[in-house]
Amino acid sequence: xxxxxxxxxxxxxxDDQRLHPEATGDLTGLLNELIVAGKTxxxxxxxxxxxxxxxxxxxxxxxxxxxxxxxxxxNTTIKRRxxxxxxxxxxxxxxxxxxxxxxxxxxxxxxxxxxxxDGSSNIDVNVSVGTIFSVHRRRSASGMGEEAxxxxxxxxxxxxxxxxxxxxxxxxxxxxxxVHGFTLDPSVGEFFLSHPNIRIPERSRYFSINEGNYxxxxxxxxxxxxxxxxxxxxxxxxxxxxxIGSLVADFHRNLIVGGIxxxxxxxxxxxxxxxxxxxxxxxxxxxxxxxxxxGRAIDGEGHDILDIVPTELHQRVPLIIGSRQDVDTAEKFLxx
Ligand code: AHG
Ligand code: MN
Ligand code: MN
Numbered sequence: 001x002x003x004x005x006x007x008x009x010x011x012x013x014x015d016d017q018r019l020h021p022e023a024t025g026d027l028t029g030l031l032n033e034l035i036v037a038g039k040t041x042x043x044x045x046x047x048x049x050x051x052x053x054x055x056x057x058x059x060x061x062x063x064x065x066x067x068x069x070x071x072x073x074x075n076t077t078i079k080r081r082x083x084x085x086x087x088x089x090x091x092x093x094x095x096x097x098x099x100x101x102x103x104x105x106x107x108x109x110x111x112x113x114x115x116x117x118d119g120s121s122n123i124d125v126n127v128s129v130g131t132i133f134s135v136h137r138r139r140s141a142s143g144m145g146e147e148a149x150x151x152x153x154x155x156x157x158x159x160x161x162x163x164x165x166x167x168x169x170x171x172x173x174x175x176x177x178x179v180h181g182f183t184l185d186p187s188v189g190e191f192f193l194s195h196p197n198i199r200i201p202e203r204s205r206y207f208s209i210n211e212g213n214y215x216x217x218x219x220x221x222x223x224x225x226x227x228x229x230x231x232x233x234x235x236x237x238x239x240x241x242x243x244i245g246s247l248v249a250d251f252h253r254n255l256i257v258g259g260i261x262x263x264x265x266x267x268x269x270x271x272x273x274x275x276x277x278x279x280x281x282x283x284x285x286x287x288x289x290x291x292x293x294x295g296r297a298i299d300g301e302g303h304d305i306l307d308i309v310p311t312e313l314h315q316r317v318p319l320i321i322g323s324r325q326d327v328d329t330a331e332k333f334l335x336x
Pocket of ligand 3: 071117120
């Protein structure tokens with residue numbers, strides 16, 4: 001069978017690098033390390049049922065959540081790959097309470113924040129999970145990175161993306177020049193360009209929200225969801241409900257076919273007054289991608305996600321993200 005020629009992700013990254021004559025190749029190097037980490041995690045996820053890595057690791061993380069074995073595996077894989085690579089000066093991971101330092105003498109010019117495995121609750125039931133990453137240029141002059149190098153607004157990201165371990169493994173990322181999707185051909189071990197220049201439909205017919213929290217939402221959120229369920233042919237309502245419980249999977253579907261995802265404020269858990277999702281390694285990277293694809297991301301409190309200044313590594317933020325016209329409508333409801 002003569003395989004399609006196919007543009008590999010490495011070819012795509014090099015073509016992208018050529019657009020920046022001043023490039024040193026460090027971002028290319030960093031992305032290549034992330035690609036190898038993604039392939040390694042994909043191999044493990046795809047045989048999770050066989051290896052003894054299903055189930056819980058027996059400990060909880062800074063978020064107070066039970067850590068799955070695959071969370072640990074993914075986290076360790078990424079940290080080991082990136083530690084001495086020389087392209088980064090500091091890391092932040094959902095699974096590590098504090099900033100992760102790099103070995104002395106290896107500090108580079110970027111920082112990375114990542115969710116090593118998003119959608120962990122779905123691992124044991126064979127539902128898509130993913131890795132999310134966000135890259136900034138360091139702000140401190142040199143030496144070991146500081147927390148301030150990680151606490152930067154999403155608008156200043158240099159690159160952001162995710163790897164989704166689903167029916168196929170896909171890498172979707174942007175370096176500010178559009179959003180591009182690559183599908184892993186496991187028999188060759190390469191990611192091939194399968195979704196060039198992804199654009200999210202302006203308006204959609206799908207909404208993603210955990211309706212189990214209905215009673216804990218503010219009144220305006222309930223009104224918006226009721227609006228989506230009303231019958232109105234002209235605006236394509238009622239919308240269809242699609243909620244997977246893996247942010248990466250819900251986001252990816254909405255990016256491809258259109259949709260709006262909401263994890264709004266709720267008063268269910270007083271310890272989480274700002275919603276469940278984390279700004280640095282969930283909301284901000286996906287907000288960067290959706291904007292590059294023509295969509296929007298807001299917090300429902302009057303802020304674009306990309307403008308929120310982080311004050312701590314694991315801060316949570318309400319997230320309303322997806323098709324531009326749908327987010328515009330949601331914004332009006334949530335503003336009351
Ligand atoms: P993680 O597995 O990295 O902790 O993230 C899980 C998040 C996100 O993937 C998903 O959208 C959300 O949790 C689902 O939360 P609920 O189960 O409360 O709906
Ligand atoms: Mn997550
Ligand atoms: Mn996670």
